[in-house]
Amino acid sequence: MAEKILTVSVAAYNVESTIAEVLDSLIVPDILDRLEVFVIDDGGTDSTLKIAKEYEEKYPGTFFIVHKENGGYGSTVNYSIAHATGKYFKLLDGDDWFNIDNLTEFINLLEHEYADVIITPYVECGERSGKRKIDNLCRGLPEGCFLISQVKLNGSSFDMHYLTFRTDLIQSIPLKLTEYCFYTDAEYACLPIPYINTVYIWQHSIYQYRTEVAGQSMSISGMLKHYQEHEQVFWRLSDEYKQMKAAGFTNTEIFKERLSFMAVTHIHMLCLKGKGQISYKEVEKYCNKIKQKLPEIRELAMRQSKFVYALYLTRYKAYPVLYRYYQWQLRRKRKGD
Secondary structure: OOOEEEEEEEEOHHHHHOOOHHHHHHOOOOOOHEEEEEEEEOOOOOOOOHHHHHHHHHHOOOOOEEEEEEEEEHHHHHHHHHHHOOOEEEEEOOOEEOOHHHHHHHHHHHHHOOEEEOOOEEEEEEEEOOEEEEEEOOOOOEEEEEEEHHHOHHHHHOOOHHEEEEEEHHHHOOOOHHHHHHHHHHHHHHHHHHOEEEEEOOOOOOOOEEEOOOOOOOOOHHHHHHHHHHHHHHHHHHHHHHHHOOOOOOHHHHHHHHHHHHHHHHHHHHHOOOOOOOOHHHHHHHHHHHHOOOOOHHHHHHHHHHHHHHHHHOOOOOHHHHHHHHHHHHHHHOOOO
16 A cells, blocks of 8 residues: 555535535545545534545545544544544645645655645635635745745744645644634644744645635634634633743744734624624723733734724724724625625
């Protein structure tokens, strides 16, 4: 049996309408024996498991279907990391897909590469509008392997869609995500940061990210429903950030920028609740806690966001105007979310 080069973890909770498209995007005959695909049916109740098992039967040794009790997104990743045998490891959500045209070349690259993380662009695919947008963390940089200290990475955009980690690195940390919780993809992206020394930049897209879908974690409805879980993840990562600094790890700027982005995002989430559902005091409490516990994150968030700057500058008195403006702006952009 050929060595497994890439382990792909597919979180598949009630995705019967998209799971075939997801798994089809992995079927390239020349590389199947080098792929290890865990499809984790996380306590689903629809036909996802039945559909996925058809792929396991047709392509044994490549697809491995797991049905377990519901434990949330993080539990699917934890399972796959613990059982992965591939040289590299990548996530794939059950409603997204890979660019099949670039997959063979990508596997060939991974087979001969030893960087801690491979960074590739991804494509946002609007479900309703049909619009395509390329997100490139390393736009304008040459392809090749670099020390992480040699490249300027935008920590605010350090998302899982870009990342393919060396498996032995994330297994040795060990990387364990919070279970029964949304937004743990931020943990997946951030927790390995202190241990990354080398980065390989490859300027071809792999991940295709489906957007404009109601109920997604970053849709309006998703943020309204799960904003408290976003805060839980934020404070877990803030603790990790403090420990990272105390231990003298490098790469702190990337982690800091990602935390700042999350802080801005969470303040926006709170403003989505509106005056009738969430009090001004809750926004004030969160902002004051950041000011007290993470002053450097507050300063960076104020530089990154005029919205946050205005909140702090006015001692939150601008909140009634700001939350109305933010709600109007977001709903205009995301009509139907």
